[in-house]
Amino acid sequence: MxxxxxxxxxxxxxxxxxxxxxxxxxxxxxxxxLSFPNSCSVLRKEVYDRMQKENLEALIAFDVEQDDNNDDQIK
Structure with missing residues (x-):
């Protein structure tokens, strides 16, 4: 740093x-x-961390749902 x-x-x-x-x-x-181009994204770290956590939780929930759907198709 x-x-x-x-x-x-x-x-x-x-x-x-x-x-x-x-x-x-x-x-x-x-x-x-802060002055920066519109193409940049600026977030407070606590907001960024929360978004990352929520995205990971959503991905895990989606994977579990997909696994459940695949299990139903196999039966």
Whole structure:
């Protein structure tokens, strides 16, 4: 993992087209501003993790349903 130190109003650039700018720093949080192409998807990590978990659960449920359907066809 890369660690960088930035002050308010300072930025970092990723892949020449993504800018992450420190907007505000308080005792409780850091507010970031992000500029990126429409082709990029940006999610908070907790949202991304929840989506991954739900997708995996849906895939498992689909596989179980498909197995049940295959068992019915064999009988």
């Amino acid at each position: 890369l660690y960088l130190v930035r002050k308010p109003e300072e930025s970092i650039i990723i892949n020449n087209n993504i800018e992450i700018k420190v907007i505000e720093i308080t005792k409780k949080y850091v507010k970031l501003g």
